[in-house]
Every structure is written in C-alpha cells, then in structure tokens.
Amino acid sequence: MxxxxxxxxxxxxxxxxxxxxxxxxxxxxxxxxxxxxxxxxxxxxxxxxxxxxxxxxxxxxxxxxxVALEREEAERRASLLKALADPVRLQLLSIISASPNQEACVCDMTEAVPVSQPTVSHHLKTLVDAGIVTRERRGTWAWFRLDTKALEGIRAFLG
Known part of the structure; x- marks a missing residue:
C-alpha cells in the first residue's frame, strides 16, 4: 500500500x-x-x-x-562598486587608465574634471581606500596608478 x-x-x-x-x-x-x-x-x-x-x-x-554569495564577499564587492558608482570617480579612472603607464598626477586630474581640488582629492582617497588605485608621493605631487589586480577582480565578478 x-x-x-x-x-x-x-x-x-x-x-x-x-x-x-x-x-x-x-x-x-x-x-x-x-x-x-x-x-x-x-x-x-x-x-x-x-x-x-x-x-x-x-x-x-x-x-x-x-548558491548565494556569502555575506562578507557581497559586502566587499558592494564597497568596490560603491567606490566606482560616481561620475567624477569614473572620470578620474578614465584619465588614469588613458595616461602613460596607467598613472596620472593629481595636478592633471584637477584641471580635467569640473570640481574643486579638495573634491578631486576626496574622490581619489575613496578610490585608494577601495584598493582600485594606489597613491605615490613624488616631491610635492601625488601620483595615482590603477591596481590592475583589483580591476581584474571586479571584471571577474561582473561576468
């Protein structure tokens, strides 16, 4: 039965x-x-x-x-995407990536975007804190370089 x-x-x-x-x-x-x-x-x-x-x-x-993405990994990825989710930051990244050796001086970026120098510095700090760019002091100027490994990681999880 x-x-x-x-x-x-x-x-x-x-x-x-x-x-x-x-x-x-x-x-x-x-x-x-x-x-x-x-x-x-x-x-x-x-x-x-x-x-x-x-x-x-x-x-x-x-x-x-x-299988859902683990919470910690989702938060890490969200912070990276938040760092990218700003028009000025995207403009700054485009300047850096188009520059020779994928690095640019802050003085060149300040003139290229329609915001003040302190605002450019704030946006660059956000990108540095997210690990998307690195900062190097050369004399009185700060130079920023793309972190290619971080960008590859972002590309990988975006598919």
Missing part, C-alpha cells in the same frame, strides 16, 4: 507544504509464512514521519537551486 498526496486529497495549503518539503519515508518488507505449506507472502510497508526533511530541488517556478 502506498501513500500519495495530491491537491484532490489534501487541502491546498497542506499540499503546498508537501511540495516544498519531502516527508521522511521508511520502507520495510514483512515476510509472512503460512502453516506447513511454507507459503510466503511479502508485504512492503511504508511509514512516513511527520517531521519534514528539506530536499534540494527545483524552486516553485521550476529553476534549479543556486
């Missing part, structure tokens, strides 16, 4: 639970022997636990399960 559940046999809300959770099943075989004739009958008995067991399967919409 087997147990089958379906929308016609159980109320809809119970059926929904059964669709998401597989009940724990235990199958046993019982052998019955009758009298001296040694007539053997085998009976399969299936018992079901009321404790549901989570089963990885397709979601309600039919797609296979996927």
């Amino acid at each position: 087997s147990f089958e559940a379906g929308p016609g046999l159980l109320q809809d809300r119970h059926w929904s639970i059964l669709q998401r959770w597989q009940l724990h099943r235990h199958v046993s075989t019982l052998r019955l022997v009758y009298g001296s004739e040694r007539e053997v009958t085998e009976v399969s008995i299936t018992t079901m636990s009321t404790t549901p067991q989570r089963v990885p399967q397709v979601s309600d919409c039919g797609s296979p399960p996927v």
Whole structure:
C-alpha cells in the first residue's frame, strides 16, 4: 500500500507544504509464512514521519537551486562598486587608465574634471581606500596608478 498526496486529497495549503518539503519515508518488507505449506507472502510497508526533511530541488517556478554569495564577499564587492558608482570617480579612472603607464598626477586630474581640488582629492582617497588605485608621493605631487589586480577582480565578478 502506498501513500500519495495530491491537491484532490489534501487541502491546498497542506499540499503546498508537501511540495516544498519531502516527508521522511521508511520502507520495510514483512515476510509472512503460512502453516506447513511454507507459503510466503511479502508485504512492503511504508511509514512516513511527520517531521519534514528539506530536499534540494527545483524552486516553485521550476529553476534549479543556486548558491548565494556569502555575506562578507557581497559586502566587499558592494564597497568596490560603491567606490566606482560616481561620475567624477569614473572620470578620474578614465584619465588614469588613458595616461602613460596607467598613472596620472593629481595636478592633471584637477584641471580635467569640473570640481574643486579638495573634491578631486576626496574622490581619489575613496578610490585608494577601495584598493582600485594606489597613491605615490613624488616631491610635492601625488601620483595615482590603477591596481590592475583589483580591476581584474571586479571584471571577474561582473561576468
């Protein structure tokens, strides 16, 4: 004897639970022997636990399960993307990447963007703190260089 559940046999809300959770099943075989004739009958008995067991399967919409990004990694990536998510910072990065050896002096970048020098310094500090560019002091000027490994990492997780 087997147990089958379906929308016609159980109320809809119970059926929904059964669709998401597989009940724990235990199958046993019982052998019955009758009298001296040694007539053997085998009976399969299936018992079901009321404790549901989570089963990885397709979601309600039919797609296979996927593994979510770990929270710490998601926060790290979000901070990188936040550092990039500013028009002035993108302009500064474009100046640095177009410059020889992918490095540029702060004096060249200040003249190229429509913001004040302290604002340029603030945006460059944000990019340095995010690890997207590095800063090197040469005399009285600060030079900024793209960190190619950081940019490769960003490209990799963006696909």
